[in-house]
Amino acid sequence: MTFKTLFNEYINIFKDIQSNSEIVNKNNRFKNHIEPVIGTMEIESIKFKHCQQIVNNIIKVKELSPKTAKNVNAVVQTIFNYAIKNEYTEKNPANHVIIPKFDNKYNIDLSSEQIKSLIDNILTFENDMYRLIFIFALHGRRKSEILKMQYYQLDLTNDIYTIPPQKNKSRKYDSHEMTPLLASELHSYLKTKENIQQKDYLFLNENTNTYFKDIRKPFNQLKDLSNISKMRFHDFRHLLGTESIKKGVPIEHISQALGHSSIEVTQRYITKDAKISKKVVSSLLDTFVSKDEK
Template sequence: MAIPKTTKTNYPGISYYSDSQKGKVFLATFTINKKKYRKIIGYENDEFKTNAKIAFLKKESMKNEIENNTYIKKDLTFKQLWELYLEHLINSKSVSQKTLINKKSVYNCHFKTKFDNLKINTIQTYNIQQFANDLLKTKSPKSVDNYLADLSALFKFAIKHKITTNNPVILVDKPKYDNTREYPLDFVESKRLFNTIINFKEPLYKDIFTFLLHGRRTGEVLNLTWDMIDFEKRTYTIKYEINKAKKNMSYEMTDELYNIFINIEDKDGYVFKSLVTGAKIKNLRWAWDRILKEANINKSMRIHDLRHLIGEISLNNTDNSMEVVAAILGHSSTRPTRRYAKVQQKVAAQGIKKVFDTLK
């Protein structure tokens, strides 16, 4: 049926014509990807008592729904889907820049040659399983499991946007592995390492590694900026963009941290800056090697193990509870330290003080 001549309203893309039974019949007109849409959106005597404003809101909702489903092309290749997925991650800002870089690297190194030109709806569990089995010949089970997780996230995205109905990763036999790592040092070695750090002769790295001894992750420390520090409240906040919990995490400063922060002269930008470039420090490996050498630690010890040092000493050499350790380390779920209640900043600060007093 041909649509009669319409009259424009004050709302963009909304016009109407009159009908003897329905009253004003509202039409929505909009364009997406050079394709023009013209649809009846409601009428004056319907259950919503549609008027021009309601018609406009309905039009915007319909437009968003269509835009969100512009991906629906049943013949998309893996490469095309990956590009859409990456664009979504960038626009939604749902992952960090570091995660984006990592995903791009995984795609280029592992997914591209294997899947790039395959139609997304032709990829079966068998293909994914063969991919995983081949990788296990040269990669660790943990790495392969991570790659499968990336693939699964991609297919979930495709299902959400109705590009496919199947996630072939779900039925893959994933590699089994034990990801636990035993803390390598005994109490005497831990104490020696701790005291080497807090007395280290290089002031910048002494400050950084002392901060790490408070249970913080390397990225949290190196990305700390002065706007995250509140001297009046004696607190610092690790913002959601730079922590694993993906939410702002606030901590009370210990006396050691307060003295570190207050004595840094340049209180602009990053807290810890390179002595050479003045920019953010990107690598602590060489300083860490010097610390281990000075502490006479010959065992395999990662910087991240300083978090384990705090947890180990807390649980075995102080009366700190699981709840306190969880608060010190900034765990956002109960998994790393079983079940724990919310602990106030002051309690966490008192817990780290007990660890420091034990190791000094």
């Protein structure tokens, strides 16, 4: 059995229980990085050196990031684990691949004035549908979670919304109580809707009769209004995580708000601050040392 045959079998088995974006990502990583190196090789003949070559090509030849290499290698590992479970092979050579260390922390570069302007412009955004989409984004929801939201996910009696496993990255039920702002905007938005079915999308694109695939135009309009040149939609999540860390919100709480699978993922938002040491030591001195001694 070649690795390509094995990969196709895996995709066919899991395509109905994994999200479409996850399947697309695996296919792209296989086609662009994995297939050229080991696609036609028999799985029993694939060794550590071949898996390492995939990573080397990504970093040295294609000049892509170590994070990309890690994601691609994860696909190879997954496929070999599938093969082991089916007793096609007994080894997983991708487990031993060496990937250069990289900093996975992220800090969105917006000033306090820009953040205030962004929030102000969201709350006054003229189109009520896009305004609600942006408010959901302020609450830490991923773009796909927002755009694919359906009415069955809303508990309007208790003002709770749920992101089911098939619609989030943690693959667990993810429930959130609405803030007064979100609840108010949502109830106001729903007053304009009629004949709602539970399976209907909350944000329906009437031109295609399905969910929106692209909202770049209103998002660019929001950035222009807020005098922000560089910002991705996903940066709403980074904004919530980074600013909450600065405010001293417990990381466990931030992790739950963002729907992370583990606290380790949330720790990307913790950035080194040159003033931290001074603050920590000053706190100790203020507590235990008299003013005359300092």
